[in-house]
Amino acid sequence: MAGRTVRRPSPDLLxxxxxxxxxxxxxxxxxxxxxxxxxxxxxxxxxxSPPNTVAKRxxxxxx
Numbered sequence: 001m002a003g004r005t006v007r008r009p010s011p012d013l014l015x016x017x018x019x020x021x022x023x024x025x026x027x028x029x030x031x032x033x034x035x036x037x038x039x040x041x042x043x044x045x046x047x048x049s050p051p052n053t054v055a056k057r058x059x060x061x062x063x
Contacts, residue, residue, distance in 0.1 A: 009017075041061045045054045 039061060041054070041057045044057060
């Protein structure tokens with residue numbers, strides 16, 4: 001995309017995003033039913049967060 005802003009995502013990209021969201025919802029429900037603990041790092045980062053910092057938090061959370 002050479003640094004250009006995408007104004008409207010393609011239908012294929014939108015379909016992929018929707019499928020991923022459905023899978024995330026399914027996994028979240030399945031993990032809760034199985035008694036899994038919430039992952040503390042989820043929701044703790046933003047698009048502006050440095051990837052290395054986020055990765056360190058994830059590794060620390062997982063031990």
